[in-house]
Amino acid sequence: MQMMEKRSAVHEWKSNGLPALVTVVPVGLWMVLFIAVPLIYVVVLSFCSIDQHYNVVFSFTLENYRRLLNINYVRIYGQSILIAFLSTALCLLAGYPFSWLIARTKSRWKNLLYMLVIIPFWTNSLIRIYGWRTFLGVNGPFNNALTALGLVSAPLDLLFHRSTTVLGMAYCLFPFMVLPLYTAIEKLDISLLEASNDLGAHAYQTFFEIVLPLTASGIFSGCIMVFIPTLGYFYVADILGGGNADVIGNLIERQFQSGNNWPLGAALSIILILITLLLVKLYQRAGGDMKNLGV
Amino acid sequence: MRRKTKKMSQKVLSIVFCVCIYAFLFLPIVVIVINSFNATTSKPYLSWKGFSFMWYVKLLKNSVLLDSFANTMIIAACSTVVSTIIGTLGAVGMYKYTFRGKGIIDALLYIPVVIPEIVLGISMLTLFANIHIPRGMLTLILAHVTFCIPFVIFNIRARLAEYDLSIEEASMDLGANRSRTFFEITLPVLAPGIAGGALLAFTLSIDDVIISYFVNGQTKTYPLKVMESIKSGVSPDVNALSALILVGTILAVFVTQSNLFRNKGKKIPEVKKHEKK
Amino acid sequence: MADAIVELVNVNKLYGQNRVVRDMNLSVKEGEFLTLLGSSGCGKTTTLRMIAGFEVPTSGTIYVEGEAVDEKEPFERNVNTVFQSYALFPHKTVYDNIAYGLRMKKVPKKEIYDRVEQMMDLVQLGGFEGRYPAQLSGGQKQRVAIARALINKPRVLLLDEPLGALDLKLRKQMQLELKRLQKKLNITFIYVTHDQEEALTMSDRIAVMHDGIIDQIGTAGDIYEHPATKFVATFIGETNAFDGTVKASEGNLINVGIEVGDICGMGTDFAAGELITVSVRPEKVKYALLPVPGFSLVGIVRDYIYVGSVVKCIADLANEQEVKQEIKLERLAGQELPKIGEKVFLYWNPEDAVLIHNRDELFLQAIENVRLA
Numbered sequence: 022m023q024m025m026e027k028r029s030a031v032h033e034w035k036s037n038g039l040p041a042l043v044t045v046v047p048v049g050l051w052m053v054l055f056i057a058v059p060l061i062y063v064v065v066l067s068f069c070s071i072d073q074h075y076n077v078v079f080s081f082t083l084e085n086y087r088r089l090l091n092i093n094y095v096r097i098y099g100q101s102i103l104i105a106f107l108s109t110a111l112c113l114l115a116g117y118p119f120s121w122l123i124a125r126t127k128s129r130w131k132n133l134l135y136m137l138v139i140i141p142f143w144t145n146s147l148i149r150i151y152g153w154r155t156f157l158g159v160n161g162p163f164n165n166a167l168t169a170l171g172l173v174s175a176p177l178d179l180l181f182h183r184s185t186t187v188l189g190m191a192y193c194l195f196p197f198m199v200l201p202l203y204t205a206i207e208k209l210d211i212s213l214l215e216a217s218n219d220l221g222a223h224a225y226q227t228f229f230e231i232v233l234p235l236t237a238s239g240i241f242s243g244c245i246m247v248f249i250p251t252l253g254y255f256y257v258a259d260i261l262g263g264g265n266a267d268v269i270g271n272l273i274e275r276q277f278q279s280g281n282n283w284p285l286g287a288a289l290s291i292i293l294i295l296i297t298l299l300l301v302k303l304y305q306r307a308g309g310d311m312k313n314l315g316v
Numbered sequence: 317m318r319r320k321t322k323k324m325s326q327k328v329l330s331i332v333f334c335v336c337i338y339a340f341l342f343l344p345i346v347v348i349v350i351n352s353f354n355a356t357t358s359k360p361y362l363s364w365k366g367f368s369f370m371w372y373v374k375l376l377k378n379s380v381l382l383d384s385f386a387n388t389m390i391i392a393a394c395s396t397v398v399s400t401i402i403g404t405l406g407a408v409g410m411y412k413y414t415f416r417g418k419g420i421i422d423a424l425l426y427i428p429v430v431i432p433e434i435v436l437g438i439s440m441l442t443l444f445a446n447i448h449i450p451r452g453m454l455t456l457i458l459a460h461v462t463f464c465i466p467f468v469i470f471n472i473r474a475r476l477a478e479y480d481l482s483i484e485e486a487s488m489d490l491g492a493n494r495s496r497t498f499f500e501i502t503l504p505v506l507a508p509g510i511a512g513g514a515l516l517a518f519t520l521s522i523d524d525v526i527i528s529y530f531v532n533g534q535t536k537t538y539p540l541k542v543m544e545s546i547k548s549g550v551s552p553d554v555n556a557l558s559a560l561i562l563v564g565t566i567l568a569v570f571v572t573q574s575n576l577f578r579n580k581g582k583k584i585p586e587v588k589k590h591e592k593k
Numbered sequence: 594m595a596d597a598i599v600e601l602v603n604v605n606k607l608y609g610q611n612r613v614v615r616d617m618n619l620s621v622k623e624g625e626f627l628t629l630l631g632s633s634g635c636g637k638t639t640t641l642r643m644i645a646g647f648e649v650p651t652s653g654t655i656y657v658e659g660e661a662v663d664e665k666e667p668f669e670r671n672v673n674t675v676f677q678s679y680a681l682f683p684h685k686t687v688y689d690n691i692a693y694g695l696r697m698k699k700v701p702k703k704e705i706y707d708r709v710e711q712m713m714d715l716v717q718l719g720g721f722e723g724r725y726p727a728q729l730s731g732g733q734k735q736r737v738a739i740a741r742a743l744i745n746k747p748r749v750l751l752l753d754e755p756l757g758a759l760d761l762k763l764r765k766q767m768q769l770e771l772k773r774l775q776k777k778l779n780i781t782f783i784y785v786t787h788d789q790e791e792a793l794t795m796s797d798r799i800a801v802m803h804d805g806i807i808d809q810i811g812t813a814g815d816i817y818e819h820p821a822t823k824f825v826a827t828f829i830g831e832t833n834a835f836d837g838t839v840k841a842s843e844g845n846l847i848n849v850g851i852e853v854g855d856i857c858g859m860g861t862d863f864a865a866g867e868l869i870t871v872s873v874r875p876e877k878v879k880y881a882l883l884p885v886p887g888f889s890l891v892g893i894v895r896d897y898i899y900v901g902s903v904v905k906c907i908a909d910l911a912n913e914q915e916v917k918q919e920i921k922l923e924r925l926a927g928q929e930l931p932k933i934g935e936k937v938f939l940y941w942n943p944e945d946a947v948l949i950h951n952r953d954e955l956f957l958q959a960i961e962n963v964r965l966a
Contacts, residue, residue, distance in 0.1 A: 040494060044409025047402045048465060049417065052424035055462040059439035060427070066442060119337050122330050134334075136569060141341050143519050143565045147542050148558045151550060152344025155351065160363060162347065195341065245430075253432030256525060260546060270434045270526075277438055277530065287442070290435045297431055314429055485647055486680035488667040490745065491697035504684045 066287035075281045085288035101268035105251035108190035112198040112247045120202035142196040181263035189261040190251045198243035205239025241309040352555035371552040384541040392521040395460035400514040403468030411476045425466040437530035451533025459531045460521045468513035475509030598623040604653030613639050615805040628784040628792040631802035637785045645674045673742035675752045679734045681726040688722040694745040712744045732763045749781045801825045826872035835871045839863050853911045854889035858946035868951040875919040877945035880937040888940040894931050
């Protein structure tokens with residue numbers, strides 16, 4: 022029996038041996054070193070505190086988490102979730118019909134249309150958010166046009182509101198909603214719709230009974246891919262919200278830059294991770310497949 | 317007749333809707349590009365003073381800005397190469413072999429994709445601070461490789477789903493050993509997936525803001541330089557650089573797209589036929 | 594065995610607890626066309642892959658050309674495979690696909706060119722050099738796969754259900770072509786299929802496999818006329834199988850009692866009380882309107898199926914077992930066929946029946962005997 026096992030291990034085609042090691046060790050090592058280890062350290066850090074010189078003191082304390090239960094912080098958590106929710110909703114409401122039209126078109130420009138959605142995604146999001154700020158500013162082209170056309174008497178105050186931030190987030194993350202929806206809609210077998218029609222269903226019935234359930238996976242993926250990043254996009258909240266629309270990301274950024282309180286920042290990060298994990302669990306419960314996440 | 321007009325109006329509505337969405341998507345880009353031709357010289361550089369190339373000229377003299385762009389390119393190139401190599405090997409290995417710990421590595425790969433970037437940024441910052449690596453180009457590259465690897469792997473995995481493992485067996489059957497098979501068969505067949513992953517990695521690296529923000533130390537990348545300018549008022553030479561990058565990206569996209577079309581194709585190279593005896 | 598070019602000795606293959614190949618002993622003669630025939634899961638493909646080197650036997654040894662090959666990788670063996678999915682390299686032209694093996698052996702370019710052109714003519718693919726696999730039809734891909742393997746002049750060619758994906762007409766055509774190639778090149782072919790007609794058409798010898806073992810190995814004629822087990826009898830061609838017990842034997846004439854009556858067959862080495870299966874091919878079954886001595890099979894005619902020059906008659910016995918009978922229309926010579934619902938007496942020439950020891954039941958009976966003793 023010993024001999025048999027030894028021979029199999031050395032020469033079997035699908036065995037573990039040198040080939041497996043060469044391919045898998047680099048990625049395994051890298052991920053452990055740069056993802057697992059730092060995250061574990063962040064957990065540890067969240068239970069530490071700092072001294073007057075801003076050095077980390079390694080003694081277990083729950084002080085950070087206690088602080089984070091303060092109403093001011095909780096208000097921001099609520100605001101973050103609200104902004105994330107609104108951004109996701111906006112992306113979904115605009116993105117679903119859009120994805121539908123692009124995915125179902127029989128035009129020979131279909132590929133081009135798809136690429137046109139992706140191209141902005143390949144340019145710097147920061148500069149594009151700044152483009153919005155320029156556009157919507159008091160002296161910006163939008164207001165200039167409105168006043169010139171006589172539609173308003175005074176420039177509209179559009180910037181630095183929560184809604185501006187929602188717009189910015191939705192704008193940045195729109196492709197992440199469109200991609201999974203597009204994939205799910207393309208897979209939809211059109212003969213199912215024809216069958217539904219044939220059996221007497223109106224358009225809206227077909228939509229709710231057939232289309233929606235069958236594209237649900239795309240919807241879930243898209244929502245997760247928009248909701249979660251929103252919570253961390255501090256620069257969009259800064260540039261378009263001007264401090265009025267802070268998300269959890271802003272809180273974290275502050276602790277690591279000006280605040281210099283890394284343990285507190287770590288604790289905030291843990292809270293963000295927990296929210297993320299909760300949402301991912303909900304996603305999986307609702308039937309979401311992890312493979313559909315990501316690009 | 318009613319059905320026909322209904323379909324027509326539906327079609328018109330759809331087109332209008334899509335055009336609006338595209339307009340919305342490209343609006344800020346248009347604003348940026350237009351403002352790069354703004355002949356203005358006074359902050360905050362917003363009022364239109366006429367058409368001019370002056371800021372493109374000023375861009376060439378703005379060494380700080382150009383340096384930051386060079387940094388971004390170097391980091392992107394290095395990150396792409398490293399993450400593509402590690403990612404390709406990893407994707408193939410995880411597809412072919414089963415071993416303990418595969419589930420763990422898989423889970424770790426999902427983390428950068430799902431968790432907000434800021435968490436990755438600060439966690440890598442704490443790592444570098446702890447092992448006393450000075451923040452700069454090196455840490456930027458290490459960080460970029462880290463978030464690129466999962467995307468490369470997922471991209472290749474999509475390709476692997478349609479991959480017929482028996483062509484590797486055929487290669488070995490015909491006399492090629494394992495490494496020969498890898499370079500002659502596995503790699504070329506997976507090339508489109510690898511290229512797609514590499515392109516994605518490159519893009520993610522160039523555009524990265526959040527993670528770079530925390531691990532950059534004093535080094536400025538192009539997005540971080542833009543962020544700095546936003547606080548003080550963006551001078552149109554930044555717009556000019558952005559416009560150029562945009563055009564470059566679009567061209568690159570079209571070039572790679574047409575490459576894809578050529579390979580699928582009816583290319584039939586002529587082979588000289590030996591005279592029949 | 595001096596003649597054997599491939600030999601398997603006591604080969605076992607386990608996947609976890611599952612024994613896919615059990616104690617297999619096989620000798621493949623040089624230059625023969627041997628087919629491993631069986632339904633899916635019987636271990637035939639696994640056996641082939643072990644010879645090729647893609648699987649390693651759990652125990653036992655495989656010899657190719659007299660040498661034990663267990664330590665050798667696929668690329669070290671002088672054996673080539675034609676894969677079920679063809680496994681053509683999608684990124685290489687037909688020319689490059691075929692030339693691949695020669696390149697690996699570092700054959701000079703000029704020689705490669707000559708040999709590839711020659712091989713392409715042989716498989717009738719001249720002119721396709723620059724095409725890519727995606728541009729080929731199923732039959733063309735098939736021929737590239739065969740050419741790619743044969744060009745390396747292997748001593749043994751392994752074919753894993755190569756014709757499965759082709760339509761019927763093409764399949765028949767390719768069967769003849771493969772046979773022709775094999776004869777012409779005088780290479781040993783080991784062929785795997787689940788299609789018995791294919792096996793019967795092409796093979797010099799057939800090894801019928803079942804549950805990891807070879808039930809019987811022999812020529813098409815041997816297997817058809819003299820099946821050694823019930824499985825082989827029912828797997829190859831159509832047959833009527835009657836399970837029963839030996840009642841008496843007078844010389845070679847054996848009387849067998851089955852559930853619904855008595856039947857006869859010819860055989861030696863059958864003891865009274867033994868469990869037995871009697872296999873009779875439909876074309877050997879006869880009917881009479883009066884009882885026949887030695888037989889008491891009564892059937893009710895249920896259906897007739899006309900298949901050109903032959904009519905198939907299905908009759909039901911008292912225990913609802915079907916008896917299939919094939920009647921050549923020319924033999925009827927004007928006689929009327931029994932009507933549906935009519936009672937007929939079924940019989941046959943005792944020497945046309947094949948008597949098979951009922952192994953599994955034999956074993957159970959042996960245990961029973963031990964218990965009773």
